[in-house]
Amino acid sequence: xxxxxxxxxxxxxxxxxxxxxxxxxxxxxxxxxxxxxxxxxxxxxxxxxxxxxxxxxxxxxxxxxxxxxxxxxxxxxxxxxxxxxxxxxxxxxxxxxxxxxxxxxxxxxxxxxxxxxxxxxxxxxxxxxxxxxxxxxxxxxxxxxxxxxxxxxxxxxxxxxxxxxxxxxxxxxxxxxxxxxxxxxxxxxxxxxxxxxxxxxxxxxxxxxxxxxxxxxxxxxxxxxxxxxxxxxxxxxxxxxxxxxxxxxxxxxxxxxxxxxxxx
Amino acid sequence: xxxxxxxxxxxxxxxxxxxxxxxxxxxxxxxxxxxxxxxxxxxxxxxxxxxxxxxxxxxxxxxxxxxxxxxxxxxxxxxxxxxxxxxxxxxxxxxxxxxxxxxxxxxxxxxxxxxxxxxxxxxxxxxxxxxxxxxxxxxxxxxxxxxxxxxxxxxxxxxxxxxxxxxxxxxxxxxxxxxxxxxxxxxxxxxxxxxxxxxxxxxxxxxxxxxxxxxxxxxxxxxxxxxxxxxxxxxxxxxxxxxxxx
Numbered sequence: 207x208x209x210x211x212x213x214x215x216x217x218x219x220x221x222x223x224x225x226x227x228x229x230x231x232x233x234x235x236x237x238x239x240x241x242x243x244x245x246x247x248x249x250x251x252x253x254x255x256x257x258x259x260x261x262x263x264x265x266x267x268x269x270x271x272x273x274x275x276x277x278x279x280x281x282x283x284x285x286x287x288x289x290x291x292x293x294x295x296x297x298x299x300x301x302x303x304x305x306x307x308x309x310x311x312x313x314x315x316x317x318x319x320x321x322x323x324x325x326x327x328x329x330x331x332x333x334x335x336x337x338x339x340x341x342x343x344x345x346x347x348x349x350x351x352x353x354x355x356x357x358x359x360x361x362x363x364x365x366x367x368x369x370x371x372x373x374x375x376x377x378x379x380x381x382x383x384x385x386x387x388x389x390x391x392x393x394x395x396x397x398x399x400x401x402x403x404x405x406x407x408x409x410x411x412x413x414x415x416x417x418x419x420x421x422x423x424x425x426x427x428x429x430x431x432x433x434x435x436x437x438x439x440x441x442x443x444x445x446x447x448x449x450x451x452x453x454x455x456x457x458x459x460x461x462x463x464x465x466x467x468x469x470x
Numbered sequence: 471x472x473x474x475x476x477x478x479x480x481x482x483x484x485x486x487x488x489x490x491x492x493x494x495x496x497x498x499x500x501x502x503x504x505x506x507x508x509x510x511x512x513x514x515x516x517x518x519x520x521x522x523x524x525x526x527x528x529x530x531x532x533x534x535x536x537x538x539x540x541x542x543x544x545x546x547x548x549x550x551x552x553x554x555x556x557x558x559x560x561x562x563x564x565x566x567x568x569x570x571x572x573x574x575x576x577x578x579x580x581x582x583x584x585x586x587x588x589x590x591x592x593x594x595x596x597x598x599x600x601x602x603x604x605x606x607x608x609x610x611x612x613x614x615x616x617x618x619x620x621x622x623x624x625x626x627x628x629x630x631x632x633x634x635x636x637x638x639x640x641x642x643x644x645x646x647x648x649x650x651x652x653x654x655x656x657x658x659x660x661x662x663x664x665x666x667x668x669x670x671x672x673x674x675x676x677x678x679x680x681x682x683x684x685x686x687x688x689x690x691x692x693x694x695x696x697x698x699x700x701x702x703x704x705x706x707x708x709x710x711x712x713x714x715x716x
Contacts, residue, residue, distance in 0.1 A: 335561075336560075336561075339556055339558060339561075340554045340555070340556060340558040341558050341559075341560055341561070343515075343518075343520055343554065343558065344552065344554055344558035344560075346520060346547075347518050347519075347520070347547050347550055347552045348547070348552075348571075348572045348575070348576065349544035349545075349547040349548050349550075349576065350572075350575050350576070
C-alpha cells in the first residue's frame with residue numbers, strides 16, 4: 207500500500223467525507239455569492255442601465271405568460287370552487303375564495319414558477335454562455351466587476367418585478383374567476399366583489415407581497431449563481447439551466463410552506 | 471516589465487504549471503508557443519489575475535499581482551488590453567458599442583469623443599462599416615478585428631493576445647499578424663501573445679518562449695528559438711507527430 211492511501215475499510219467514510227466537504231464548500235460559495243451581490247447593491251457606483259435592462263428582461267418579457275396563466279388559473283378556480291361551493295350552498299363566497307387562493311398562495315407561487323421557467327432559465331443560460339465564451343473574463347480584465355453589471359441588477363430587478371407580476375397575476379386571475387363565476391355561471395356581480403371586500407384583508411395582501419418578494423430573490427439568486435459558476439461547454443450550460451429551474455422551483459415550494467406557516 | 475517567477479498551478483492534483491519563469495521586456499512582443507493543453511492559456515490567465523497560483527509570483531513593474539485583490543488588481547488591469555481566443559465580444563451589443571464599452575464605463579469622456587475614438591479604433595483595424603452590426607452578423611476575422619479594436623481603444627500599456635488567429639484561414643492569419651505588428655509599431659505597447667501559428671509567428675515576435683509540460687523549455691529571440699537544438703522545440707516547430715502516438 208502506498209503511503210497516504212486510505213485502507214479499503216475506510217474508503218466509504220472517505221467518500222462520504224469528500225461529498226460532505228464538497229457540499230459545504232458549494233453552500234459557502236452560494237452564500238458568499240449572495241453576500242457579494244448585496245454588497246454591490248449598497249456600494250457605489252450604481253449601474254442604472256443594467257438594472258433597467260434586467261427589469262425588461264425578467265419583467266416585461268414575462269408579461270404575456272403571466273397574463274395567460276393568471277387568467278386561466280382564475281378561470282379554473284372560478285369553475286371548480288363554484289361547483290364545490292354550490293354543494294354546500296355557499297356559492298356567494300366564490301369571490302373571496304378565488305381572491306384568497308390567488309393572493310395568499312397561487313399568485314405568488316405560480317407567477318414565480320412561470321417566471322423561473324421563462325426568465326430564470328434564460329438568465330442562467332445567458333450568464334453561462336457569457337462565462338464559457340469568456341465575456342465575463344473580458345469584463346473582469348477591463349477592471350469592470352461582473353457583479354455590478356450582471357448579478358446585482360438581476361437580483362434587484364427580481365425584487366422589483368416579482369411583486370408587480372404577482373399583483374398582475376392576482377388581478378387577471380380574479381377577473382378570470384369573475385368571467386366564469388359571474389358571466390358564465392350566473393353569480394351576481396355585487397356578490398362576487400362585495401364578499402371579496404369583506405373577507406380579503408391587509409394581512410392577506412401582505413402575505414402575498416412578502417412571498418413574491420422573497421421568491422424574486424430566490425429565483426434570481428439561484429439562476430445567476432448557476433450561470434456564473436457554469437461548467438465548461440454547451441453541455442455545462444444545459445445542465446446548469448436545468449439545475450437552476452429545478453432548484454428554484456423546489457426552493458419556491460419549500461419557502462412558500464415556511465412563509466405560509468410563519469406569516470399571519 | 472513583466473516578471474514571472476516560479477509559477478505553479480495544479481487543478482485537482484494535476485499539475486499544469488510546474489514552475490514557470492519568464493521576463494517580458496517593456497515594448498517587446500513576446501510570444502508563448504506550445505502544444506495544445508500545455509498550459510499556455512492557464513499561464514496567460516495568471517498574468518491577467520484571473521487565476522491565483524499555488525506558488526510563484528507575477529510581477530508587473532515591481533508590483534506582485536498575486537498578492538493583490540479587489541481594487542488593487544483592478545488598478546493593474548487598468549493598464550491592460552486583452553484579446554481573447556474567441557474575441558469575447560458582448561453578444562447583446564453592436565460592434566461599436568463593444569468598442570465603446572470600456573471607454574463608456576471607465577472614463578468620463580463625452581459621447582461625441584467616445585464615438586470619435588471608436589471610429590478611429592475600428593478604422594485602425596480596417597473596419598468601417600460594422601458599427602451597427604452585432605458580433606454574430608460579422609465573420610470570424612472581423613470579430614477578431616473588433617476584439618483588437620476594443621482591446622486597444624483605451625490605449626493600454628500591455629496587451630495580451632490569447633491565440634488571436636485560432637479558427638481563421640491562412641490569409642486571415644497573416645492579415646491579423648500584420649495588423650498586430652503594425653499596431654505595435656504605432657503604439658509601442660508591451661505584447662504578450664499565446665499562439666501556435668508556426669512559422670508565421672516568428673516574423674512578428676521579438677522573443678519566443680516555449681511552454682512544455684508546465685515549464686518554459688526554451689526562451690530567446692525568435693531566430694535563436696527557431697535554431698534551437700532542443701528536440702521538443704524542433705518537434706513542435708516542424709509539427710512532427712509523437713513517436714509513440716498515432
